[in-house]
Amino acid sequence: MVRSVGILGCGTIGTEIARAIATETVPATLSVVHGQHPDRVAAVQDQFDTDSQPRAAESISDLFEADIVIEAAGQDAVDDVAIDALEHGCECLLMSVGALADAELRSDVLEAADAGSGRLHLPSGAIAGLDAIKAAALTGELETATLQTTKPPSGLEGAPYIDANDIDLDAITEPTVVFEGPANEAASAFPSNINVAMALSLAGIGPSETAVEIVAHPDAETNTHTISATGGMGRIETTVENVPSPTNPKTSYLAAISAIEKLRSLSATVTVGT
Numbered sequence: 001m002v003r004s005v006g007i008l009g010c011g012t013i014g015t016e017i018a019r020a021i022a023t024e025t026v027p028a029t030l031s032v033v034h035g036q037h038p039d040r041v042a043a044v045q046d047q048f049d050t051d052s053q054p055r056a057a058e059s060i061s062d063l064f065e066a067d068i069v070i071e072a073a074g075q076d077a078v079d080d081v082a083i084d085a086l087e088h089g090c091e092c093l094l095m096s097v098g099a100l101a102d103a104e105l106r107s108d109v110l111e112a113a114d115a116g117s118g119r120l121h122l123p124s125g126a127i128a129g130l131d132a133i134k135a136a137a138l139t140g141e142l143e144t145a146t147l148q149t150t151k152p153p154s155g156l157e158g159a160p161y162i163d164a165n166d167i168d169l170d171a172i173t174e175p176t177v178v179f180e181g182p183a184n185e186a187a188s189a190f191p192s193n194i195n196v197a198m199a200l201s202l203a204g205i206g207p208s209e210t211a212v213e214i215v216a217h218p219d220a221e222t223n224t225h226t227i228s229a230t231g232g233m234g235r236i237e238t239t240v241e242n243v244p245s246p247t248n249p250k251t252s253y254l255a256a257i258s259a260i261e262k263l264r265s266l267s268a269t270v271t272v273g274t
C-alpha cells in the first residue's frame with residue numbers, strides 16, 4: 001500500500017500527478033515535493049487545501065520520507081534520486097527511463113532495487129502494448145522489437161543529436177527520418193523525446209537489440225509511437241497518436257496519466273491487464 005508520495009520535478013508530469021492526488025483519483029497523500037522553480041512548486045502546493053499542502057523539500061533526500069518517490073524531472077536527475085530512494089526502502093517510479101541507457105547506472109539501479117525493500121516502477125508512459133511485450137519476452141518468444149516515433153519538428157528541438165548533426169528542423173518540409181539506431185543510443189541522443197524506447201527495451205529484448213526510428217513530420221499534430229514486434233507468439237503492432245501536453249508539447253498527455261494509473265494500481269485490490 002502506497003500512502004505517501006514525494007515528487008521530484010514540478011513540471012508537466014509532476015503537476016498532473018499532484019492534481020490526481022489532490023482530486024483523490026489516487027488514494028494517497030502528497031507529502032513532499034522538490035522542484036527547481038519556486039513558482040512551479042507553489043503551483044503544485046496550491047492544488048491542495050491549506051491543511052493538506054505538500055512540504056517543499058530543500059533537498060532531494062527530503063523526499064525519502066515518502067513511501068514512493070516519483071522522478072518527473074529529467075534524465076540527469078535519475079542518478080541523483082533512484083539508488084538513494086531504493087536504498088532508503090522507498091518505492092521509486094521513474095519517468096526519465098532513458099537514463100537507464102547508461103549500462104552502469106542501469107545495473108546499479110537494478111541492483112539497488114533487488115537489494116532494498118522498495119520496488120522500481122517504470123510505467124508504460126506514452127506507449128501502449130508493454131503488457132503483451134512483457135509476456136512474450138518472459139517466455140523467450142519475442143524475437144524482434146522496433147519503435148517508430150513521429151513528432152512535429154518543433155518537438156525535437158534541443159535534442160543533443162539534432163544539434164550535433166546540424167539538422168535544420170525548420171527546413172523540414174516532408175516526413176524525414178532523423179534517427180535510426182538502437183534504443184540505448186536513441187535514449188541519450190533524444191533525452192526528452194524517447195524515454196519510451198528504454199521502457200520498451202526493458203520490457204522486451206534489451207536496449208541494444210531494440211530498433212528505433214525517429215521521424216520529424218512537419219504536419220504532425222500528435223506524438224505518434226508505433227511498436228512492432230514479432231516472435232513465436234505472433235505479431236504485435238500498437239500505435240498511439242498522442243495528444244501533446246499543452247505545457248510541454250514534447251511530452252504526451254498519456255505519459256502523465258500512465259504514471260497516475262501506475263500509482264493508483266499500487267494500492268488497488270483488483271488489477272486488470274498483465
Ligand SMILES: NC(=O)C1=CN([C@@H]2O[C@H](COP(=O)(O)OP(=O)(O)OC[C@H]3O[C@@H](n4cnc5c(N)ncnc54)[C@H](O)[C@@H]3O)[C@@H](O)[C@H]2O)C=CC1
Pocket residue numbers: 008009010011012013014034035036037040072073074075076077080095096097123124125126127191192193195196199247248250251252255
Ligand atoms: N516515460 C515516458 O513515457 C515519458 C517520459 N518523459 C520524461 O519525463 C520527464 C518529465 O517530463 P515533463 O514533466 O514533461 O518535463 P518538464 O520539463 O515539464 O518538467 C520537468 C521539471 O523538473 C524540474 N527539474 C529538472 N531537474 C530537476 C532537479 N534535479 N531537481 C528538481 N527539479 C528538477 C524542471 O525544472 C521542470 O520544472 C522528462 O525527462 C521527460 O523526458 C516525458 C514523456 C514521456
Ligand SMILES: O=C([O-])CC(=O)C(=O)O
Pocket residue numbers: 125126191192193194195196197223242250251252253255
Ligand atoms: O511523451 C512522449 O510522446 C514520449 C516522450 O517524450 C519520451 O518518451 O520521452
